[in-house]
Structures are given as structure tokens and as C-alpha cells.
Amino acid sequence: MYKLIRPLLFSLDPERAHDLMLETLRRSYRIPGTAALIRSVYARRTPSLPVWAMGLQLRNPLGLAAGLDKNADCIGPLADFGFGFLELGTVTPRAQPGNPRKRLFRLAAHEAIINRMGFNSVGLAAFTANLSRVRRTCPLGINIGKNRETPEKNAVDDYLLGLRAGYPVADYMTLTLSSPNTPGRRALQERDNLAVLLGALKNEQHIMARAHAHYVPLAVKIAPDLDDAEISAIAHLLIDHDVDAVVATNTTVARPRVEETPLSREKGGLSGRPLRYVATHVIRELHRGVAGRIPIIGVGGISNAADAWEKILAGADLLQIYTALIYRGPMVVRDIITGIRSRMVALEVETFAQARMAHANLPKPDERGTTTG
Ligand SMILES: Cc1cc2nc3c(=O)[nH]c(=O)nc-3n(C[C@H](O)[C@H](O)[C@H](O)COP(=O)(O)O)c2cc1C
Numbered sequence: 626m627y628k629l630i631r632p633l634l635f636s637l638d639p640e641r642a643h644d645l646m647l648e649t650l651r652r653s654y655r656i657p658g659t660a661a662l663i664r665s666v667y668a669r670r671t672p673s674l675p676v677w678a679m680g681l682q683l684r685n686p687l688g689l690a691a692g693l694d695k696n697a698d699c700i701g702p703l704a705d706f707g708f709g710f711l712e713l714g715t716v717t718p719r720a721q722p723g724n725p726r727k728r729l730f731r732l733a734a735h736e737a738i739i740n741r742m743g744f745n746s747v748g749l750a751a752f753t754a755n756l757s758r759v760r761r762t763c764p765l766g767i768n769i770g771k772n773r774e775t776p777e778k779n780a781v782d783d784y785l786l787g788l789r790a791g792y793p794v795a796d797y798m799t800l801t802l803s804s805p806n807t808p809g810r811r812a813l814q815e816r817d818n819l820a821v822l823l824g825a826l827k828n829e830q831h832i833m834a835r836a837h838a839h840y841v842p843l844a845v846k847i848a849p850d851l852d853d854a855e856i857s858a859i860a861h862l863l864i865d866h867d868v869d870a871v872v873a874t875n876t877t878v879a880r881p882r883v884e885e886t887p888l889s890r891e892k893g894g895l896s897g898r899p900l901r902y903v904a905t906h907v908i909r910e911l912h913r914g915v916a917g918r919i920p921i922i923g924v925g926g927i928s929n930a931a932d933a934w935e936k937i938l939a940g941a942d943l944l945q946i947y948t949a950l951i952y953r954g955p956m957v958v959r960d961i962i963t964g965i966r967s968r969m970v971a972l973e974v975e976t977f978a979q980a981r982m983a984h985a986n987l988p989k990p991d992e993r994g995t996t997t998g
Contacts, residue, residue: 626666627954639729639738643951647694650702664705671707671959674966676977678920678942679797679842679870681764685709685962686977687933690924690945691768691799691846692740696747697755704762706955707962712872712945713756714768715801718786720748721772730888732897736928736952737883740876741893744770749790756794764796768846781825788826788843792833797842799872800826816858823866842869849874849903849925853910860914872922872945873911874904897948901926905939912940917978928953930964937965937977938984 634642653659674685688710689703697713704711723745730739746752756765769787771780784800791798802819826843834840845868847859863871876894883889883899904925911921923941927933928949936944949957969975972983 627956631954635731635733638727639731640726643693643729647699650699654701660701660705663702667955667959668705668707671962672966674709674962674969676709676943679844680840681710681796681842683709683764683943686943686965687958687961688712688766688922688943688945689950690947691715691766691801692742693947693950695745697752697759697765697767700756700759700765701762706950707958708763709943710764710766710796712766712768712799714752714799715744715746715770716749716752716767716787716791717744717746717770717772718749718775718783718790719772720751721746721774728893730891730893731951732883732886732888732895732899733952735883735886735897735899736948737895737897737899738948738951739888739891739893739895741891743773746770749787753790753794765794766797766799766844767791767795768799768801770801781822784822784826785829788829789833792830792841793837795841797844797870799844799846799870801846801875802848816862819859819862820866823862823868827866827868844868844870844872844922846872846875847907849877849900849907850879851907856907856910857914860911860919863919864915868919870920870922870943871911871915872924873907874900874925876900877903877925879903896925897952898926898928901928901932901935905935908936908941909939927961928957930961930968933961933965934968938981940981942977 634646671685676683676686686709689708689712691712691714694703694713695715700711721744724741724743728741769784769791771783775783788798830843845863876896877900878894880889880895881899881903908921908923920942921940922943922945923936924945927936927944927946933944969980972980974980974983
């Protein structure tokens with residue numbers, strides 16, 4: 626079905642195509658029978674692969690990454706694509722328009738996107754109102770950020786506003802520290818800033834947990850543009866502050882393997898296939914650093930089951946996609962889950978941790994040669 630509409634969508638300006646797609650999904654869901662049809666084509670045909678992570682039970686480990694449903698107004702259709710969970714947002718405390726258009730670019734030959742959206746958001750009040758109207762069919766994460774006009778020294782206040790508003794309606798929450806499109810954002814990843822932010826937010830999380838009598842996990846989303854020492858320092862901070870999960874990674878300011886494309890000179894964060902190796906490297910280093918103590922949500926350039934499996938072997942406990950959904954359509958969810966499941970059956974394992982161990986114990990190609998030869 627998506628193969629038929631993709632040429633039309635790709636003939637439009639990318640942001641216009643995005644808005645049109647979400648609007649069409651929303652409107653069609655008002656027609657009786659549409660939801661059941663989408664569900665039967667996608668979600669019902671996605672094999673079950675239940676996982677536990679962050680204290681949540683998910684029907685499968687593949688989630689929608691933040692940024693596609695920034696305003697929490699397309700939850701029903703996106704859940705019916707078969708995702709195990711959806712991460713909504715980034716939402717900022719007050720509504721803001723984001724950067725001027727054009728701010729979204731397709732690098733189609735690379736199945737990549739460059740965006741400099743700059744956290745366009747309806748703001749927390751409208752976001753939570755949207756959320757309160759939907760029937761939930763899968764766990765929902767809320768990704769929170771800060772308003773552009775909030776000075777960096779007051780960033781914590783914006784995150785606290787997000788946490789307080791989102792906590793009662795979220796299954797987990799994510800702090801985005803890593804957008805390349807908001808000035809100063811990456812400074813938040815610097816050690817001292819991050820320690821202050823995490824201290825304040827974990828403290829508030831405990832206050833909210835007592836007030837609401839339930840615990841909502843708190844994840845941190847990081848950039849891929851970090852060296853190994855920085856990744857290791859972040860891993861230690863996350864452990865010290867008892868952070869519940871880490872999302873790795875956001876888009877990259879680097880331009881790996883796309884330099885020949887004129888659009889690669891556009892400012893912003895690159896996502897999709899060219900991000901794959903960079904994100905996998907960050908996941909591998911993080912996994913080394915957190916040593917299984919903090920679940921890793923692996924995201925960046927996953928387009929098929931083999932890419933997903935690469936992230937799992939590198940240390941991911943859950944996965945997310947965004948750009949592949951644009952290039953390959955909703956069927957990509959089922960294809961990825963089917964492929965992960967068949968790899969687990971072949972290895973005779975039930976968890977990703979077992980898969981990593983089993984894979985590490987497989988004979989390497991040269992060893993295999995000696996045993997059989
Ligand atoms: C158009 C666009 C907008 C995005 N907006 C956000 C956002 O608001 N917050 C966020 O944390 N990540 C955002 N992201 C990053 C994605 O969540 C994801 O981390 C990144 O695209 C890498 O995954 P992918 O290669 O599967 O797309 C955005 C990505 C794209 C392409």
C-alpha cells in the first residue's frame with residue numbers, strides 16, 4: 626500500500642508530506658472500520674515478541690522514535706502500525722514554532738533525512754490535552770525539552786515543568802539533551818551540567834512517584850557526536866544517578882558517507898542509513914560502560930531486521946525507528962520484528978542478553994573452517 630502512495634508523498638515538500646500523512650491518518654480514523662483495517666494489515670500481522678524493560682511489559686521491542694508525533698495527535702494510527710511503544714514529543718513547556726522553513730530535507734539516495742526543526746511544539750498544555758483524549762493500546766513515552774528562549778542556566782526549570790506535566794500520563798519519560806538544532810543543547814551533555822540536571826530531575830521523579838503512588842521511569846537521550854571518553858563519562862553519570870534507560874542516539878551533526886550530496890551541506894541533524902554505524906558504535910561503548918545496569922534503547926539508521934540485530938548485539942535492549950518509516954512505510958515494523966524473532970529462534974534464545982552471549986560463543990568464520998575441515 627505504501628509503495629503506491631510514496632511517489633506522491635515524495636513529490637511534495639518533505640514537511641508538507643509529513644503533515645499531510647499525519648492529517649490523512651487522523652481524518653481516516655474518524656471513518657468507521659479504518660482503524661480495524663490498519664490494525665489487521667499491520668499490528669495483527671506483526672508477530673508477538675514480548676519484552677520487559679524499564680519495568681514495562683511491551684508486546685515487542687520496537688518503538689517509534691521521538692519527533693514524528695511531536696504533539697501526541699496521531700497515537701491511534703501509529704500504535705496500529707504494530708510498534709511495541711511510541712515515544713511522543715519532543716514537547717516544550719510553552720508552544721514554539723521551531724526554526725523557519727525549509728527545515729527538513731530528504732537525501733533519498735541514502736535513505737536519510739536532515740532536519741533542523743528546532744523543537745516546534747504545541748506546548749505541554751495542548752500536548753497533554755491531546756494525550757488525555759486517546760485510547761491507549763501500547764505504552765507511551767513522553768520526550769521533553771526546553772524552550773528556545775529559556776536561558777541555558779534555567780534549562781532545569783523547563784525540564785522540571787515537563788516532568789511534572791508528563792508524569793501522570795506517561796509510561797516513561799525521556800530528557801532530550803542532544804538536539805543539534807537548539808543552541809546550547811549539547812552543552813547540557815557536559816559532565817557538570819548533566820550531573821546537576823539529573824540530580825534535580827531524579828529528585829523530582831521521586832517526589833512525583835510518592836504523590837502519584839507509581840514510578841514512571843526516566844530515560845536520557847544522547848547525541849552520537851561523542852568520543853569514547855565522553856560516552857564512558859556519561860555512562861558513569863547515568864549509573865550514579867540511577868537513570869532508568871538511555872536512548873542512543875539522536876541525529877548527527879557529522880555527514881558520514883553523504884558528502885557528495887549537495888543537500889548534505891544543509892545545517893541540521895542527519896538521520897537514517899548513514900547514521901547506522903555511528904549509532905551502533907555509541908551503543909557498543911555505552912553497553913561497555915553501563916555493563917547491563919541500564920537498559921539501552923538503540924536508535925539510528927535501523928532500516929531492516931539485520932540493522933536491528935546489529936544494534937541488539939551491540940547492546941540494545943529496545944529499539945526505535947523514525948527515518949525508515951518514511952522510506953519504507955509501516956510494513957517495516959513487521960519485517961523487523963519477524964526478522965529479530967527468527968534470529969532468536971535460530972539461536973534458541975529468549976532474551977537479547979542471551980542472544981549476545983550465544984552470538985559471542987558462535988565459532989568465528991575461520992574457527993568454523995577448522996572445526997568442519
Ligand atoms: C524530522 C525529525 C525530527 C526529529 N525530532 C526529534 C525530536 O523532537 N526529539 C528527539 O529526541 N529526536 C528527534 N528526532 C531524532 C529521532 O528520534 C532519532 O533519534 C533519529 O532520527 C535517528 O533515528 P532514525 O535513523 O531511525 O531516524 C527527529 C528526527 C527527524 C528525522
